Amino acid sequence: xxxxxxxxxxxxxxxxxxxxxxxxxxxxxxxxxxxxxxxxxxxxxxxxxxxxxxxxxxxxxxxxxxxxxxxxxxxxxxxxxxxxxxxxxxxxxxxxxxxxxxxxxxxxxxxxxxxxxxxxxxxxxxxxxxxxxxxxxxxxxxxxxxxxxxxxxxxxxxxxxxxxxxxxxxxxxxxxxxxxxxxxxxxxxxxxxxxxxxxxxxxxxxxxxxxxxxxxxxxxxxxxxxxxxxxxxxxxxxxxxxxxxxxxxxxxxxxxxxxxxxxxxxxxxxxxxxxxxxxxxxxxxxxxxxxxxxxxxxxxxxxxxxxxxxxxxxxxxxxxxxxxxxxxxxxxxxxxxxxxxxxxxxxxxxxxxxxxxxxxxxxxxxxxxxxxxxxxxxxxxxxxxxxxxxxxxxxxxxxxxxxxxxxxxxxxxxxxxxxxxxxxxxxxxxxxxxxxxxxxxxxxxxxxxxxxxxxxxxxxxxxxxxxxxxxxxxxxxxxxxxxxxxxxxxxxx
Amino acid sequence: xxxxxxxxxxxxxxxxxxxxxxxxxxxxxxxxxxxxxxxxxxxxxxxxxxxxxxxxxxxxxxxxxxxxxxxxxxxxxxxxxxxxxxxxxxxxxxxxxxxxxxxxxxxxxxxxxxxxxxxxxxxxxxxxxxxxxxxx
Numbered sequence: 001x002x003x004x005x006x007x008x009x010x011x012x013x014x015x016x017x018x019x020x021x022x023x024x025x026x027x028x029x030x031x032x033x034x035x036x037x038x039x040x041x042x043x044x045x046x047x048x049x050x051x052x053x054x055x056x057x058x059x060x061x062x063x064x065x066x067x068x069x070x071x072x073x074x075x076x077x078x079x080x081x082x083x084x085x086x087x088x089x090x091x092x093x094x095x096x097x098x099x100x101x102x103x104x105x106x107x108x109x110x111x112x113x114x115x116x117x118x119x120x121x122x123x124x125x126x127x128x129x130x131x132x133x134x135x136x137x138x139x140x141x142x143x144x145x146x147x148x149x150x151x152x153x154x155x156x157x158x159x160x161x162x163x164x165x166x167x168x169x170x171x172x173x174x175x176x177x178x179x180x181x182x183x184x185x186x187x188x189x190x191x192x193x194x195x196x197x198x199x200x201x202x203x204x205x206x207x208x209x210x211x212x213x214x215x216x217x218x219x220x221x222x223x224x225x226x227x228x229x230x231x232x233x234x235x236x237x238x239x240x241x242x243x244x245x246x247x248x249x250x251x252x253x254x255x256x257x258x259x260x261x262x263x264x265x266x267x268x269x270x271x272x273x274x275x276x277x278x279x280x281x282x283x284x285x286x287x288x289x290x291x292x293x294x295x296x297x298x299x300x301x302x303x304x305x306x307x308x309x310x311x312x313x314x315x316x317x318x319x320x321x322x323x324x325x326x327x328x329x330x331x332x333x334x335x336x337x338x339x340x341x342x343x344x345x346x347x348x349x350x351x352x353x354x355x356x357x358x359x360x361x362x363x364x365x366x367x368x369x370x371x372x373x374x375x376x377x378x379x380x381x382x383x384x385x386x387x388x389x390x391x392x393x394x395x396x397x398x399x400x401x402x403x404x405x406x407x408x409x410x411x412x413x414x415x416x417x418x419x420x421x422x423x424x425x426x427x428x429x430x431x432x433x434x435x436x437x438x439x440x441x442x443x444x445x446x447x448x449x450x451x452x453x454x455x456x457x458x459x460x461x462x463x464x465x466x467x468x469x470x471x472x473x474x475x476x477x478x479x480x481x482x483x484x485x486x487x488x489x490x491x492x493x
Numbered sequence: 494x495x496x497x498x499x500x501x502x503x504x505x506x507x508x509x510x511x512x513x514x515x516x517x518x519x520x521x522x523x524x525x526x527x528x529x530x531x532x533x534x535x536x537x538x539x540x541x542x543x544x545x546x547x548x549x550x551x552x553x554x555x556x557x558x559x560x561x562x563x564x565x566x567x568x569x570x571x572x573x574x575x576x577x578x579x580x581x582x583x584x585x586x587x588x589x590x591x592x593x594x595x596x597x598x599x600x601x602x603x604x605x606x607x608x609x610x611x612x613x614x615x616x617x618x619x620x621x622x623x624x625x626x627x628x629x
Contacts, residue, residue: 082628144600214605453601453602
C-alpha cells in the first residue's frame with residue numbers, strides 16, 4: 001500500500017501568479033512569516049507539475065529564512081524535497097543576520113557533474129560500446145555498499161579536504177588542467193577538515209572514487225546537436241563527438257557532515273529566536289559559532305566531492321585506455337568542466353543596486369556565471385561558464401553556458417537536471433512486468449545497474465523532459481543552450 | 494507494522510504500533526527494509542546495544558534511527574530484530590542481525606540520512622504512529 005502526501009501544511013494550495021511566460025510568483029502575502037516573494041521559473045507545462053506536489057510550499061517556507069535577499073527562487077526542475085525543494089536557490093546576507101541552512105545544501109554536499117571530452121566519434125564507439133560499458137561496470141565501483149580501491153586514512157582525508165583536487169594532482173591522480181576546469185579549481189577556500197567528525201571520516205574512507213546509488217551514474221554520450229556553434233567550439237565540442245558524464249557527490253562523508261551539522265544546530269533556532277515552518281530548515285546565523293562550524297565542515301566535504309569526481313574520471317580514463325588500447329591523453333579525454341549543484345557559497349552579487357557578499361544556497365541548482373565573470377577559467381571567460389545538465393538515461397543531457405541575465409535574476413544560477421516527476425514507488429510500480437534495461441537497449445542505450453530496482457526507479461519516465469527544463473532557463477536568460485548530448489551507455493547503482 | 498510511503502525524490506516509512514517501544518522496533522525494521530529490500534535475507538548472528546539519552550520521544554526515535562543507520566554505514570551491519578526499553582533517561586535498545594556480505598546480500602537503496610522533514614511521532618487511539626522520510 002502506498003500513501004500520498006498531497007495536502008499542504010496549511011491545507012490550501014499555494015498561489016502561483018504569472019509574471020511572464022517563464023516566471024511565476026508566490027506573493028509574500030501567501031503565508032504569514034514570508035520575508036520575500038517566492039519566484040518559480042517554469043513554463044505552462046512544467047508549472048502544472050509544480051501544482052501537484054508540495055514543492056511550492058517549500059519555496060514559501062524558505063522565504064521565512066532570516067536575511068534572505070530578493071526572493072526565494074526555484075528552477076524549472078523543481079520538485080518536492082525535504083526542507084528546501086530540489087531546484088531551490090536562496091541568498092542570505094551575513095550582515096543582515098542572514099542564516100546558513102544545511103538543508104539548503106542537502107545531505108549530498110557538492111553533488112555535481114563533470115563532463116569529459118574525447119576525440120572519438122560515434123563510429124569509433126559503436127562497435128565496442130557493450131564492452132566499454134561492461135568494463136566500466138566492472139572497474140568503477142557503483143551501488144550500495146561498494147567501497148573503492150582508493151582508501152584513505154583520516155589524516156589523508158583531512159589533507160584532501162584542505163587542498164581539494166590539487167592534493168590528488170600531487171599524487172599523480174589529476175592534471176593541472178583538471179584543477180583549472182573544476183568549479184573553484186576543485187578547492188573551496190576556508191574549509192575546516194578538523195570539524196569533520198570520526199563517523200564521517202569512517203564513511204568516507206573507502207568511498208572516494210565511487211559512484212554510489214540513487215540518481216548517480218556514469219554515462220557515455222554522443223553530442224547529437226550543437227545549438228551554438230561558436231560556444232561549442234570554445235568548449236571543444238562538436239556534433240558526433242563521444243563524451244562521458246559523471247554524476248556523484250561527497251558520498252557517505254558528506255551525508256554524515258550534514259547529519260552531524262543538523263544535530264549541532266538542533267537548538268540554534270531557539271537560541272537565535274528563529275521561527276521555522278519546517279524542522280528540516282534548521283539554520284543558524286552565518287556569523288555565529290554554529291554557522292561558521294557548518295560552513296567549515298561543509299566546504300571540507302565539498303572538496304572531498306570534487307576529489308571523488310576526479311577519481312571517478314581517472315578510472316573512466318583508465319577503462320577507455322584499456323578498451324581502445326591507447327593512452328587517455330591520445331583519446332583526448334580532457335575535462336570540459338566540473339560543477340557543483342548542492343552547495344552554499346559566499347559570492348558577490350548586486351542586491352537593490354548594492355554589491356555585497358551573500359551566501360548563495362544552491363540545492364539542486366547550478367552556478368551559471370555569464371561571460372566576463374572573473375571566477376570563470378580564462379579559456380571560457382569570453383563565452384560564459386560551462387554548465388552541465390544531466391537529463392534522464394533515455395533522452396538527453398545538455399551543455400549550457402552561463403546566461404546574460406543570471407546575475408540579475410537568479411544570483412548567477414540555473415537548473416541542475418530534469419527533475420523527478422514520479423516518486424520512486426510510483427516508478428517501480430510503473431516498471432512492473434517490464435524490463436527497463438531491454439527497453440533502453442532497444443532505444444539504443446546500454447544500461448547496467450547493480451539492482452533491477454535501481455533502473456526501475458531511475459527510468460526515463462520518472463523524470464521531466466530535460467529539453468523542456470532547459471528551454472525555460474534559456475528563455476529566461478539564466479543560461480544558454482550550447483549542445484545536446486544523447487546517452488549511449490550508462491552504469492548505475 | 495510499517496509501510497514504505499511515497500515521496501517524490503526519496504522514500505518514507507510509516508509505522509503504526511500498539512506501544513511506543515513497538516513503534517521504535519517497527520521503525521527500525523522499516524529502515525532496514527528500505528536498505529536491504531528483502532529483510533528475510535538477514536541472518537541473526539550478532540547483537541548491538543544502542544543507548545540514546547533524552548526525554549523527547551520524537552528526538553529519541555530520530556536518534557535511534559540515526560544510530561541504526563550508522564550501524565550499517567559505516568558499521569556495515571544489516572539488522573532485522575530489535576528490542577527497545579524506554580525510561581526517563583532515554584532509550585536502551587538491542588539490534589540483531591549480521592555483517593553485510595556483498596557475496597550473499599543484495600541491497601536495495603543507499604540511505605543517505607534520516608531527514609527531519611515531516612518527521613512525526615504521535616499517540617493515537619490505537620497506540621502510536623510515526624512517519625519519517627529517508628534521503629535516497
